[in-house]
Amino acid sequence: MQIKELKGRYINNAHLEPVLKNYFPENYQVIGFSEEKRPIYALKVGEGSTKILMWSQMHGDESTTTKAVLDFANIFKLNTNWMNQFELLIIPILNPDGACNYTRVNANKVDLNRDAYKASQLEMQVLLRKYREFKPNFCFNLHDQRNMYTVGDSNQSASLSFLSPSADVDKSWTTSRIRSAFLITTLIQGLPDDVKSNIARYDDEFNINCTGDYFQSLHTPTLLIEAGHCKSDYTREKTRKFINNSLEQAIIALVKIDFKNLENNLIVKKYQDLPENSKKFYDEILIFESETIGVRYILEKQGGFLNFRPEFFNLNKESYVSNLVFEASTLTEELAKQHLNFRRNQIKYYGIV
Structure with missing residues (x-):
């Protein structure tokens, strides 16, 4: 109940x-x-x-x-x-x-x-x-x-x-x-x-x-x-x-x-x-030609809301697990930013104070 x-x-x-x-x-x-x-x-x-x-x-x-x-x-x-x-x-x-x-x-x-x-x-x-x-x-x-x-x-x-x-x-x-x-x-x-x-x-x-x-x-x-x-x-x-x-x-x-x-x-x-x-779990894996980046989202209070802040990890020498993998041929800051903003909006939870 x-x-x-x-x-x-x-x-x-x-x-x-x-x-x-x-x-x-x-x-x-x-x-x-x-x-x-x-x-x-x-x-x-x-x-x-x-x-x-x-x-x-x-x-x-x-x-x-x-x-x-x-x-x-x-x-x-x-x-x-x-x-x-x-x-x-x-x-x-x-x-x-x-x-x-x-x-x-x-x-x-x-x-x-x-x-x-x-x-x-x-x-x-x-x-x-x-x-x-x-x-x-x-x-x-x-x-x-x-x-x-x-x-x-x-x-x-x-x-x-x-x-x-x-x-x-x-x-x-x-x-x-x-x-x-x-x-x-x-x-x-x-x-x-x-x-x-x-x-x-x-x-x-x-x-x-x-x-x-x-x-x-x-x-x-x-x-x-x-x-x-x-x-x-x-x-x-x-x-x-x-x-x-x-x-x-x-x-x-x-x-x-x-x-x-x-x-x-x-x-x-x-x-x-x-x-x-x-x-070993990452919320998101970004795979590019030369490197693999793990993303873990930290839930934080910002003003009257809870929001996800991404933390980044180089996984080239690590084993890892993720439910979501994003692959691209080249690593650009703009591409990564666009993708992460899209993902954050997908999973965002607002907690009104």
């Missing part, structure tokens, strides 16, 4: 507040304030004994999972069995200042996902306080990833990426990490076959200031879920559905899973068999 009022890539509190009031009037509250004094909202759904903490948009320009987690909550509240078994605490926009400005960082230019241990920012302090109060059995860290990621060395975009974060510098397979890895591989089994070929595993390098790593080190099973790119889906509406489906499958898996007597070695192997993300 998709919430149609939420669409596109630019989502902030002005979009969130009417949705909370109309769809979840009895379930939401203000749990704190950002560095610029914007409210941080949380949504509590369910009355069960298994507690799940979910947060989205700790990077303000990563809004796909915000749309998806609210779609999911809208479905969840109608399922009596789920409501009786689980209690969800969802923070749809942890970084409302970054969401308003469409930036990864907060108002102090701090990446909140590098602030978990230091907790120098108000937004992270809010998350940690709710973590301590709520005492979740599982945590879901929800993000967007850039278009450049592929499923290993394949020609498939990584539309979904999952990570069971490391709990220490040795990347030890602690009990909590094994449980989150098992949940990941189990929920993937329930996804449609046409999605499974676009699933990758995120890098597990340990950083105590990354939120997932920090919570995993505190022995709470934590999942990172990244919304990626689908062909020509620059508003990420397809990926939104994939994330929603993944959250549903996670709940279905948790209903069935018995975490006692797990076959740890088998779980780790199955998880590590997921292809790791590679950075």
Whole structure:
């Protein structure tokens, strides 16, 4: 049950507040304030004994999972069995200042996902306080990833990426990490076959200031879920559905899973068999006689709009993947400019402030 009022890539509190009031009037509250004094909202759904903490948009320009987690909550509240078994605490926009400005960082230019241990920012302090109060059995860290990621060395975009974060510098397979890895591989089994070929595993390098790593080190099973790119889906509406489906499958898996007597070695192997993300995708390839140029579009806020800015890469010595290839006999600045302007207009998405 998709919430149609939420669409596109630019989502902030002005979009969130009417949705909370109309769809979840009895379930939401203000749990704190950002560095610029914007409210941080949380949504509590369910009355069960298994507690799940979910947060989205700790990077303000990563809004796909915000749309998806609210779609999911809208479905969840109608399922009596789920409501009786689980209690969800969802923070749809942890970084409302970054969401308003469409930036990864907060108002102090701090990446909140590098602030978990230091907790120098108000937004992270809010998350940690709710973590301590709520005492979740599982945590879901929800993000967007850039278009450049592929499923290993394949020609498939990584539309979904999952990570069971490391709990220490040795990347030890602690009990909590094994449980989150098992949940990941189990929920993937329930996804449609046409999605499974676009699933990758995120890098597990340990950083105590990354939120997932920090919570995993505190022995709470934590999942990172990244919304990626689908062909020509620059508003990420397809990926939104994939994330929603993944959250549903996670709940279905948790209903069935018995975490006692797990076959740890088998779980780790199955998880590590997921292809790791590679950075080989380009939105556009320009091929000329003497050189090949890759183009990656960066979505930026310009005035009252979101717009695509192209970044250029020389690919003569690289392998690459792209859905769009443009060939010409000679490279001229005017020809390249004309083509890129045409493409940008084709995929442009306007997000009105």
